[in-house]
Amino acid sequence: MNEDVTLGKEEIILEVKDLVKHFPMGGGFFGQNQKVVHAVNGINFKVRKGETLGIVGESGCGKSTAGRTIIRLYEPTSGQIIFEGQDVTKAEGNDLLNLRRQMQMIFQDPYASLNPRMTVGDIVGEGLDIHKLASGQARTDRIYELLEVIGLNPEHANRFPHEFSGGQRQRIGIARALSVNPRLIICDEPISALDVSIQAQIVNMLEELQEKLGLTYLFIAHDLSMVKHISHRIAVMYLGRIVELADSFELYKNPQHPYTQALLSAIPIPDPRVEATRKRIVVSGTVPSPIDPPSGCYFRTRCPYVKAVCSEQVPQLKELGSNHVAACHLL
DSSP: OOSOOOOTTSOEEEEEEEEEEEEEOSOSGGGTTOOEEEEEEEEEEEEETTOEEEEEOSTTSSHHHHHHHHTTSSOOSEEEEEETTEEGGGOOHHHHHHHHHHEEEEOSOTTTSSOTTSOHHHHHHHHHHHTTOOOHHHHHHHHHHHHHHTTOOGGGGGSOGGGSOHHHHHHHHHHHHHTTOOSEEEEESTTTTSOHHHHHHHHHHHHHHHHHHTOEEEEEOSOHHHHHHHOSEEEEEETTEEEEEEEHHHHHHSOOSHHHHHHHHTSOOSOHHHHHHSOOOOOOSOOOOTTSOOSSOGGGGTOTTOOTHHHHSOOOEEEEETTEEEEOTTO
């Protein structure tokens, strides 16, 4: 079975089918024998309207590339991205522009994602201008409204990004995403560059906005504790593939894939007595190169339970229970 698990009768807002994204590298004679970075290798999942799907994994697993490909900041190598019944991979011109209005992104680095030469008002109002949603006083009123929603004052509209802290800049990025009334927001590690105290504020604000506006989130992060807090379901990625997907509580209570078990064992517990007695699973070795991934199961070069079949066949996701699937030959 693939990642396409049964989600009940809830409305599916996003469906990703066999999504692949490869990046060609330089080299080779006239393009022959050109090497390729296998960033995303055939992932499948669905996102329900109003839910938060978390995507976790160590650096380089392809989670951010997947998010950027879904919104077509990167062109997919193959596969399908279906948003509210429309094929995003085939959209062009005005159709693509309208889809991008419905799918917005919050970027990881609030320092790099805001144009330093534009005022906050122009940054937040840029989407209104591109999609012709408001002009004149209506545009100004909308910008002020958005600034108040994210906890800033209307007078901040005339300031530049360098005059704000990192947390405030990320709030501005959120206001920019909200400006066009999107239905889906892809949060690409939106808190990883912020202080811990600010992280909680941003996550709480995202949850409040989701409840108030009926938003759907694809929340990409490597902070497993925060992902558990905000996500309804969680997908675990390793070297471009989804190795496990389950409801948030179920995944943390009953992880099945060896990689997921190792990730969760690394989360510190704030009770020193419990922390001293718990078992840590240490994954040996290094992540294989995405330029030349291993045969069969990509995790086999680091898995303590590896068998001969792991190098011969690619494990498919198997249904282990209600909305719980994992890809491992041992299951």
